Amino acid sequence: YSEAKFKRETWHNYWKTYILPKVESQIHLNTMVTRIEYDSESGQQTKVTLHTCDGRAFVGNKVILAVPLIVLQEGDIRFVPSLPETNRRALSGGKMAPALKVFIEFSERFYPDLQLPRGLTKTMMVDGVELFYDAAYGKDTRHNVLGYVAVADPAKQYKHMASDDDIFQSVMEKLDKMFDGKPSRTYIKHRVMHWTRVQHIRGGYSFYGVDSPRQARKPVANTIYFAGEYLGGEETSTVHGAALTGRAAVEAICSS
Ligand SMILES: Cc1cc2nc3c(=O)[nH]c(=O)nc-3n(C[C@H](O)[C@H](O)[C@H](O)COP(=O)(O)OP(=O)(O)OC[C@H]3O[C@@H](n4cnc5c(N)ncnc54)[C@H](O)[C@@H]3O)c2cc1C
Known part of the structure; x- marks a missing residue:
């Protein structure tokens, strides 16, 4: 066997080289989302407001939530209105491993x-x-x-x-x-x-993912989309699994 992927680098360098330059100006560090308000019956014209720990509000049409599973399960983010019961049940069916x-x-x-x-x-x-x-x-x-x-x-x-x-x-x-x-x-x-x-991670990865990734990644009100390693199915627990769920969420938004 041999190390074919990284010699003097890690995934971090990959992120810095290929992804960060395109999104750097849009990143807000140390800005925890505490509340998400959305319209559960908005039809095609959707609107969502993200409230953050520093009192700011970000308004958009769609949001992709890529926070760790445990953050959703332990209620770090309050949804107004609450997420539908089917989503909550699907998100509760997995466990973040220490x-x-x-x-x-x-x-x-x-x-x-x-x-x-x-x-x-x-x-x-x-x-x-x-x-x-x-x-x-x-x-x-x-x-x-x-x-x-x-x-x-x-x-x-x-x-x-x-x-x-x-x-x-x-x-x-x-x-x-x-x-x-x-x-x-x-x-x-x-x-x-x-x-x-680590306060906003609280574990390694979900180990087995959620029981039903298809159900758990179901968008809410055409507005809230989910991504993250816990939705990765066979690629659960990995960086590439997480990345693929992010791409799937973007594709779902583009075709909505
Ligand atoms: C020991 C260990 C070894 C691993 N080895 C490998 C490996 O060899 N290969 C591999 O592919 N994977 C490996 N992994 C797994 C991989 O690191 C994860 O699966 C992957 O990083 C998960 O990506 P993610 O985007 O879903 O979540 P994360 O990378 O956890 O990103 C979630 C982000 O959401 C942020 N966040 C949390 N709450 C809020 C909030 N309220 N508001 C705003 N932001 C918030 C967090 O700060 C974090 O930045 C390993 C993990 C561990 C712990």
Whole structure:
């Protein structure tokens, strides 16, 4: 196997190069939408108003909601009028999984390409993912960077840890046990990314998506459209799955 996609880059560079330049002037950072008002019987002439946390209002004809599933489920955004019961039921039929990643740089590469702390059988059977992997595999670098990822059930063991430091210590303990203390002796630096704690994300991805993506992505009043990884069907949980649902929403608007 080989790393064919990214050498010195990630999806972030792809976004910066191909998408951001076209939309940058339209982006409002740190501007959470708190209320969406729409006309449930507007026919062809639709109107929607998005109210944001800083007191501004954005008015348009259509909106594509690409927020994480949990944001819709936990009511961060108030809809006026409420979303129809069929949409609410469809959106409630999925679950955002907790997730975190830890990257650790070492002075030596003492680890294999891939290490499954729960063993192969349990890793395949368990409701989630937990693995160590060579994060610099196939990359154009001399740095030895080990990645650790835990999603869904395996991520729950970190739920009650107070800080990123506690998470890092716990991961290092696992590693020291596996590699006879070498990790602590060759440690250089680390970074923890705990998405479950990020206020407007609150998890990794929906893992299995919603039960009925077709129902959940149904536009409301010809005005509110939905997109996001949780609607991706077979591509659920992925960046490209999320992107495809965005394109589908735009196509639906253009042909409405
Ligand atoms: C550990 C881990 C590993 C992964 N590995 C891969 C991988 O290898 N390959 C892959 O393809 N995918 C991977 N993914 C999954 C991928 O990152 C996600 O599926 C994808 O980013 C989801 O995109 P999205 O646009 O649906 O949601 P997000 O990227 O979560 O975007 C939603 C946006 O909505 C914003 N938002 C929330 N609330 C509001 C509000 N009220 N008002 C305005 N904005 C709001 C959020 O701030 C956020 O910017 C991984 C994820 C994790 C956690």
